[in-house]
Amino acid sequence: MKIYTKTGDQGMTGLYTGQRVDKDSTRVEAYGNVDEINSALGMARSHVKNDEVRQTILELQKLLMQRVMSDLASMGKEQAYTSEKDIARLEGLIDSFTAQLAPLNHFIIPGDNPGAAALDVVRTTARRAERQVWRLARQEKIDIAVLLVLNRLSDLCFVLSRIETELPEEIH
Numbered sequence: 001m002k003i004y005t006k007t008g009d010q011g012m013t014g015l016y017t018g019q020r021v022d023k024d025s026t027r028v029e030a031y032g033n034v035d036e037i038n039s040a041l042g043m044a045r046s047h048v049k050n051d052e053v054r055q056t057i058l059e060l061q062k063l064l065m066q067r068v069m070s071d072l073a074s075m076g077k078e079q080a081y082t083s084e085k086d087i088a089r090l091e092g093l094i095d096s097f098t099a100q101l102a103p104l105n106h107f108i109i110p111g112d113n114p115g116a117a118a119l120d121v122v123r124t125t126a127r128r129a130e131r132q133v134w135r136l137a138r139q140e141k142i143d144i145a146v147l148l149v150l151n152r153l154s155d156l157c158f159v160l161s162r163i164e165t166e167l168p169e170e171i172h
Helices: 026-047 051-072 084-098 114-137 144-166
Strands: 012-014 020-022
Touching: 020 026, 026 051, 026 114, 026 144, 051 084, 051 114, 051 144, 084 144, 114 144
Parallel strands: none
Antiparallel strands: 012 020
8 A cells, every 4th residue: 555645636635534625724734733742742752761751641642643633633523532531631640740749939941851851842832732723613613622631731741841850760
């Protein structure tokens, strides 16, 4: 099977649900931003030292691929893939990791180590994706869970970056 299909050579692409849309549509831009988050997470996962952070990143990548991108690449579905359960899971992770850290009383300048720096790139990429999905939500129906997951994801990446800087080795 060839990797190229030539079906997009005229500026259109196919959605998960089969519809054809312009490659530069707000929807394609939105799931393209989420795809970029996933790649940045992969880079971060290859650099982090903390095993718990590495496992969490893999879980986040699966969430993005299996649910968030599926929602953004679909039109006309009754039931979203992304759910309140995903939001609760992210909030639980944020709380659990934050409990391991000292209270934050200063601004953080990114770049203390490669893993933390990569997680900061993910954080800012997630913020951009969230803005893009909000633009899409003003044009088309988007389940609020997708937006909340992206928001919590950026918060979680901030906390994971702190973990990687302050507690780089796995806590037993």
